[in-house]
Amino acid sequence: MQLGGVTLFFLFIFSLLPSQYGAEVYNITPSRPLAEGQTLVSPGLRFELGFFNPNSSANKYVGLWHKSIYPRKYVWVANRDNPLAARDTFVSLRIGSSGSLELVDGKQISVWSANISNCSSAVLLDNGNFVVKDDMGAHMWESSNNPSDSLLPSMVGKQIFLTSWRSDNDPSTGIFKAGYSAELPSQSFIWINGSIPYWRSGPWDQSKYIGVTPGTRYNSYSFNKIPSDKIFIYIDISSEGVLRTMFSESGKNWYLDWESWKSPCDNYGACGPFGVCTASDSPICKCLKGFIPKSNEEWSKRNWSGGCVRRTNLSCETNTNDSVSSKGKDGFLKLERVKVPDFHEYLNSVSLDKLEDCKIQCLSNCSCLAYAYVDTIGCLVWSKDLIDMQKFPSLGEDLYIRLAPSELYEEKPIKLIASLTAIGFMSILIAIVFSLHRWRANQKRHVGLTAWRLETTSMIKIQRDGLREYMGQHDFPELKIYDFDSISIATDNFNITNKLGQGGFGPVYKGMLPEGKEIAVKRLSSSSRQGVEEFKNEMLLISNLQHKNLVRMMGCCVKENEKLLIYEFMPNKSLDTFLYDLTKRAMLDWASRFNIIQGVARGLLYLHHDSYVKVIHRDLKVSNILLDERLNPKISDFGLARMVEETQGLENTQKVVGTRGYMSPEYAMGGIFSEKSDVYSFGVLVLEIISSKKNTSFYFYDQQLGFLAYAWKLWNEGRALEFVDEVLGDSYSSSEVMRCVHVGLLCVQDNAADRPTMTDVASILSSEKDGPHPKRPVFTIQNSVYHPGPYYENTNSSKNEASITIIEGR
Incomplete structure (x- = not known):
C-alpha cells in the first residue's frame, strides 16, 4: 500500500x-x-x-x-x-x-x-x-x-486485416475492414461489417493488383521495396471505407499517392450480375452484349443492383449434339480493358503461354461463363455470375464472355443502295450550288476581311509575345509546359463531345493523356483580350497555391494564338450540375452537403489567412465549386482573383467583375472588395446548398421577398428547417442545418464589418459555438421577371452560362 x-x-x-x-x-x-x-x-x-x-x-x-x-x-x-x-x-x-x-x-x-x-x-x-x-x-x-487502420512497409506479406476508425475523432473499430482473400491468386477487399464486399482490387499478379490503377508515383502494393531511408509511406483505410497510399519525400508533409475509390464504379457490384460499369458513360451501367436488364423498371430508376440476365440460352444447355455446325456452337465475345469479375478460378494445369488452351478448357465445360488469360498469372475462368466488372479507358485485361451462337452471328441489315445513291447525288448538287454562292459573297468582302485578319494577327502576336515574356519573368516550378499537339490528341482535337462547359474565359474540354490520366483543358477564346489577363492570373495563383479544397493546375500551353490551362479532371463536374438538377440533387444527401460547405470554408480560410499571400477570389459561386469522385469540393476559376497584402484592408476597382447575386453590396455598388466580399459570396453559396434554390431565380411572391430575405424570415421565426431542400425529407441533422443557416445569414449581412471572417466561420461550423444574431439583409438584386404564384423558382440551369458580369460606372 x-x-x-x-x-x-x-x-x-x-x-x-x-x-x-x-x-x-x-x-x-x-x-x-x-x-x-x-x-x-x-x-x-x-x-x-x-x-x-x-x-x-x-x-x-x-x-x-x-x-x-x-x-x-x-x-x-x-x-x-x-x-x-x-x-x-x-x-x-x-x-x-x-x-x-x-x-x-x-x-x-x-x-x-x-x-x-x-x-x-x-x-x-x-x-x-x-x-x-x-x-x-x-x-x-x-x-x-x-494492426489498427494502417499498413507500414514492414508489415507487407503478413496475413493481417486493417479496420477503419469510427470517425476522424474516434479511433474505435469502425465498420470497414480491409484484407486479402483466401483464393489463388488472392485479391484485396474492403468489407462492411466484416463480410459484405464494398470494394475489390482484382487478382494479384506478383507485382500488382490487375483491377486498380497504380499510384501517381509509387506502386501502391509493392511499397515495401521503396527505400525507407528517403521516403516515408503507409496505406490506411479511412473511416469512410477508402484505402489510401500516403507518402512523404520531404519528411515534412503527407501527400496522397493513390486511393481505392475514384468513381461510383469502384463500389463492389455497382451494376449487378452481368453488368459492366464505365465511369465516363452516362448512365454508368450497361448490360453485357447478349444480356438485358433483369428489371427495366429498376434500371430506369438507375438502380442497377439487380443486374442483367441472358437474352438467349447457351447452345450447350439446350443441344448436346456434338455434330452441330460451328455456327451452332457457343462462342466468346472479347471485352477489352476491363476489371475482371469476382469469383475467378485459377487453372494451373493450363500452359502458361497458351491463350487458346484456356479457351478450349472453358468451351469444353458448359458451366464456364467466361475466361481471361493474364500473362503474369495464367488462365482464369468463371462459372458463377459475372459481377463487379468495370471498363477502363486504359490498362485492364481482355475478358472473353460466352454467348449463344445467335448473339455472335447477327444478320447484317440490308443496304438501300438506290436510295443512298439518290441522296448522295442530291447532296453533291446542293453543295456545288452553295459553294458558288459563297464564292461570290467572299469576293465582295475579301478586302475588308484581309484588313481584319492583319489586325487580328497583330493582336495575337502582341498577346503571345506578352505571355512568353510573362512566363519567363515568373517562376512556375510546379507547372508543366505541355505540347499543343499532345493536348489536341488528348481532347480528340477539341471534339464537341468532350466539351464540359463554357465560361467567360472560353470553353473547357475533357481529355485523356497517354498514360491514362484524365484532364480538364481550358481553351482561351482567341477573341478575348480580357482572357489573357485571366490566363496570367490563374497561372500565377493556382501554380503557387496548394490545398486539398482548391483545384490543382497541372500545366499550361502557349502556341501561336492558342492558350491552354490544364487541370486535374473532376468527374462530378461542378456543384450546380447536382444542386439544380431535379433528379441528381437527390444524390446530395445532407452529409455530402455539409461536407461541401465545410470544404469550401477550409479552402477560403486558406486563401484569406493561411496561404503565403492573401487572395480574394471575387467570383465564388456554385458553378465554380468542382466535385471530385467522392463529392469533395474544390474551389476553381481564379481568373478574377486578386492578391492583396496581409495588412491591406480594402481595395477599390473601377471595373466590378463577378456574378449577379453573389456580389456583396459594397462591391457591386462601389467597387470596394476585401475578404468580406468572399465571405458574402460564401453565405449565399451556403444557403443555396441547403435549399437547392438559385438565389437569382427565387421570389416569394405573396410577401415580395427575395432569396436572402426569405431565408432570414424563416430563421427569425424559428422555421429555418423549412428552408431545407425537400428531397432530403427528414434525413438530416437539424442542429447542423441550423448552424449552417445561421452562418449563411451572418455572412450575407449588408455591412461588411458585421460579417464574420472565415476563421470565425470555420470555428462555428466545427463546433457548437454560437455566433451573433444576424441582421436582416436588405440589399438584393432581383430578377425583373413576372412572378406568377406564391413563389417563383426558375430551376433551369445552363452549363454553358458565362460566369462574368461586368458593371462599369459611366
Missing part, C-alpha cells in the same frame, strides 16, 4: 513538470514505465509512441506515429476500443507484475494489455514496429501483428 502511494506521488509530480522535462525514452522496462508527457522513440528518431487525444476529444489513447511529419498520422492505436479519460493524468504504459505490457488508468486499473507474461522490455523499431521482448531478446509480441 505504501509503495503504491509512493508510485502515485511520483507520477503526480511528473505530471506537473513542464513539457521540456518529459524526456524521450528508448525502452520500457518493469522499473521504467511510460507516463503521459513522455514518448518512446525509435533509435533513428523515425517513429514515436505516446499518449494522445484526437482533435482534443474527451478520450485519451496510446498511439504510434512518424516523429517529424505533420499532420500527425496515428498508424497504430493500442486501446482503440477502451479509451482513457482525457482528464486522467496518472496513466502509464508499463510492464506489470505479471510481466505483461499493459496500459493502466489513474487508479492503476488495466484498460489494455498485450496478453503475454514474463516479458522484460518493450522497444520501438525504426520500421515502426512496437515489440515486446523476453530476457533473451526474442520478440514475444509485435504491433505489426495487431
